[in-house]
Amino acid sequence: MNYKKNNFHIENIPIEKIAKKFGTPTYCYSLSTIKKNIKKFKNNFKTINPLICFSVKSNSNLFILKEIKKMGVGADVVSKGELLIALKAGINPKKIVFSGVGKTYEELKFAIEKKILLINVESESELNQIEKISKIKKRKIDVGLRLNPNIDAKTLKKISTGKNEEKFGLIQKSFLKIIEKFKNSKNLKIKCLSVHIGSQITNHRPYEKMLNVLSSVIKKADYNFEYIDLGGGMGIKYNENTKVLNYKKYNSIIKKFLNKNKTKIILEPGRSIVGNSGLLLTKIIYIKETNKINFVILDAAMNDLIRPALYGSKHRIIASKLNRKIKRKKHEFVGPICETTDKFLSLSKFQSLKEKDILAICDVGAYGMVLSSNYNLRTKPAEILINKFSLKTITRRQKLNTII
Numbered sequence: 001m002n003y004k005k006n007n008f009h010i011e012n013i014p015i016e017k018i019a020k021k022f023g024t025p026t027y028c029y030s031l032s033t034i035k036k037n038i039k040k041f042k043n044n045f046k047t048i049n050p051l052i053c054f055s056v057k058s059n060s061n062l063f064i065l066k067e068i069k070k071m072g073v074g075a076d077v078v079s080k081g082e083l084l085i086a087l088k089a090g091i092n093p094k095k096i097v098f099s100g101v102g103k104t105y106e107e108l109k110f111a112i113e114k115k116i117l118l119i120n121v122e123s124e125s126e127l128n129q130i131e132k133i134s135k136i137k138k139r140k141i142d143v144g145l146r147l148n149p150n151i152d153a154k155t156l157k158k159i160s161t162g163k164n165e166e167k168f169g170l171i172q173k174s175f176l177k178i179i180e181k182f183k184n185s186k187n188l189k190i191k192c193l194s195v196h197i198g199s200q201i202t203n204h205r206p207y208e209k210m211l212n213v214l215s216s217v218i219k220k221a222d223y224n225f226e227y228i229d230l231g232g233g234m235g236i237k238y239n240e241n242t243k244v245l246n247y248k249k250y251n252s253i254i255k256k257f258l259n260k261n262k263t264k265i266i267l268e269p270g271r272s273i274v275g276n277s278g279l280l281l282t283k284i285i286y287i288k289e290t291n292k293i294n295f296v297i298l299d300a301a302m303n304d305l306i307r308p309a310l311y312g313s314k315h316r317i318i319a320s321k322l323n324r325k326i327k328r329k330k331h332e333f334v335g336p337i338c339e340t341t342d343k344f345l346s347l348s349k350f351q352s353l354k355e356k357d358i359l360a361i362c363d364v365g366a367y368g369m370v371l372s373s374n375y376n377l378r379t380k381p382a383e384i385l386i387n388k389f390s391l392k393t394i395t396r397r398q399k400l401n402t403i404i
């Protein structure tokens, strides 16, 4: 994705052309970026040879999942819906893991019937439910146990999941108690220890601490886990100031861990596979200038992309046509929704803009469309997949009459 002759392109197509053809707001994704990310991910972790399960919650578009599947990647799912779509994309059930603190009886039963690799259990009550199903089905069920390692992932508070005050996983005491109670169970086979401490992690140290906790818990449990599922969370570069995770370091600390613990590693990346592959194309509806502020009012809003409003995250904004003329004034890029937090970015200067110009909000391939809503009774955007010169509609723009 870059400017060619002053026009911003995604693969070989100018984004202005996509906006004209499909309207705005529209998500578009670069297939080659997704493929490149998967190759890079595999390469970075080559020496530990993990089972890679793409975290479907970050982007659950069927066509994208099909492409990811073609590259041999499995899935990490958190609902019956995600499990269904992963299976529909052709992902082998033996490469699917199921996490989540509140899986219902129906969801567990469905996952068991589909014979997925692992259900990562987060409470003793959930384990009891699985045991009930196992007795009915007269089948031994493979499960993982999710540990809450009480680690600060040093990421945004709202996307941290590894501390004891957060709802995820089992605290160490309960974890060890469950191992003791179920290690010789006729109905359940505890095959995996799983963790996930948070998302958008940019430093390897929290992972290092997490692995140290795992080593100590494994020792205390005195139990052989066939798999260790380390979750996802690998951060990406959203702007000049964000650091990126040093994958080599993360890989080498996992390798060190494997020297002490013989097991197969599972990784559940989401953002690092699709995050930088997506743009949200939007058109300027109005520009409203006040004494101090230039409000750039876009046709995309917090219902299309909620990350800035929900987490205060900053996504770069670029213009479809490069203009070297700079306007030095505070710019507020906002949506039309009746909420003050419906704001994407504040900048002290931007290239000179006019109404109807096309802009792109960057790095929205993960947790973009999946978190969209119909707030203010706005329809959800279309999604387009770009592959070199070809464009494919992978989600049609929602129509008002389907939501009214």
Ligand code: LLP
Residues within 6 Å of the ligand: 055, 057, 058, 076, 099, 159, 196, 198, 199, 200, 231, 232, 233, 234, 268, 269, 270, 271, 272, 307, 311, 366, 367
């Ligand atoms: N595994 C588990 C168990 C998870 O809960 C998550 C993300 C992942 C894997 C994938 O993490 P990733 O590699 O994408 O960081 N909506 C927030 C992010 C929420 C992440 C939830 N769990 C955002 O927009 O930043």
